[in-house]
Amino acid sequence: MRRAISRLKPLWLVPILLGALLGVLGVLDVVPDFVAAVPPPVIVTAIALGVVLFAVHPRAEAHQPHRMAAPVRGRWAALNTPGQQLPSHGSRFLGQYAAVDILRPTTPATPAKLRKAWRNSTPQEYPSFGEAVYAMAPGVVTATWSRSRDHRARNTWQSLVFMLVLEGSLRSVAGRAALLGNHVIVRHADGTAAVYAHLRRGGVAVQKGQQVGVGNQLGEVGNTGNSSEPHLHVHLMDRANPNAAAGLKMTWTDITRSEEIEPSLAEIAKQPEPNAVLSMPRNGEIFEA
Template structure:
């Protein structure tokens, strides 16, 4: 039987983003009604909207995380990748529980001897994605699974590699979030794992998704290529485990690989370095 913390985390995940969307709509409708001199109803709607937004904010930033044994999976990439926003360093790893991101990790390709444009030192604010070593690299299935969602309709955009470009990135996040999960995740694949939980691989390269909904995949199978779609500043792979297929109502769940998920700035252990087979 799940403990109280898990129950609260799951409930928070279910209501967080619906409350945010409902609150925003209620406030807009309430303001319109007040302007039309329907004051009583308008004020009530506005007040209800504010309450919903407070609920959403509390759930997003202060909600509990699920404490459970992490599920062992295979790395979803090959080669040398560094961690950013790792759950090994903090939970929630991205500073928010929204979209099931409590235990998400961002992986950035860092092959030996291959330069990567660094933020603020890249020689430009908006670089083409192929300037980054992660772009176009294979993304692999971390376990035997069933594809429950495969999105491949978003374009790859240029990087946001300076503080001025980073400011634009935050402004862009508003319309992207209004588009729903795809606006944030970009092209992505959601897998249903053997235990009934789900795994998301996001920001995939346009035109690279090689699987379709309902397809069975095996551990290590290429699913797509790393891209720069959705809410990103540079090409990287965002991956996370969650309870439901939809990130809109998902609660993040812990996961790991042999050797452990690296902390921020550390390198993900390859299968050979971890002394593991390709089986999760």
Template structure:
């Protein structure tokens, strides 16, 4: 087992210890001093955070950007882009250093806007990204696929987003990478680079582990599984197929580059049904 893998396991164990000790404090006899429970709980989570953070900061340094095709077709908007900051999602964990999120907007204003209060949540069919085809960014081999997690309602309102950030994300992080990325696909595209697609729609997989794919081939459909605020594509390149130990690799999309936050781009090209 690698040091990074062990550190991630320790990180999650410390989170579980923190939750367990806080529950003890809440439900234990009132004669138990608060500090006897909370202090070791806080120490456990601090140690886990520091160890986990250190393991995540080991980037695939000095590696040039890998040029691949875009993972979608049509008009999309970039969010959480590595063109604006690295790590793009605020963490190096799960190989996300150079990850990008994109949302479909076929026409300006066709994507439901964020609401302060109401509606609290929307069905996935309201978002043009939902069920959009995800295509192979290069010729490669399917290393791993994961399916079965539900496509939950959107979290694109004030109350729903607060719930996502304060409660749901914490629980998912304790459960591990699978619950963060939801249904996903990992491709081996050669030269030590792996492409990952997250938040895939349940039941939409058109490939399985071991399959050989061609660039432009449809792999699955965009969904809203995992730690996701709305149907969107989370894409990243990394140096290992295991999200717990992977380090991010910079990418550039052929003909597009790396779109900045809020910028619209159109991905063109033939799509093969496979």
């Protein structure tokens, strides 16, 4: 039942978006007469039902982490990782139950995570931007999106507040591309599928229907979609349609963990929660792939 409801997420968005539109029209005092004639309880019920059904996500049965290759090469740091807790991103939306974000360790030239300024840093200022992204397992590309532009980071106080309060919510209801940005989905022989998100515009290197092998390049790291700075977001699902998918745990078999903490992520580097995937790096941990 959960999967059937979740598959219809675009439908449940309709009353939510109509409710938002009515709110704007109400503020402007230009609500059409035929809409004003609808009893308010009917409108409120429809919106509430849409919100409740939109929040229904599938859940996978208990399973061991799927063994995969890392999607990058070299030194990287993890955050929002299943090595810290589950759900790693605080949600099961779009199969993200055990998603992980990774980025290159900072250098002296890397912009601060948060600074006092009027303009945000450009994506080109970050060491992760343009880095190659590789397939974690062999499979066939089932979807790509490459039209989103690389936006500036969200590393000023005003932009970070905007992202946390409004932008993230708007992207969540605006569709998969608005949230994931440029992305690639690869379906594997066992029916699982991996999502590679926030890729650079012009950097997607594959097309739908293409067969890829483990280690084949899929694209480049960018700063598209719901991203505060250039990084790679990856997650594994039990099917290729994110709206109907349950998130799956995975582990990378070809990484060396250093137990070293990236200084810019030291504040979130804590002991893993009891449900964490202990074979994956915890928040802030640097690893070599």
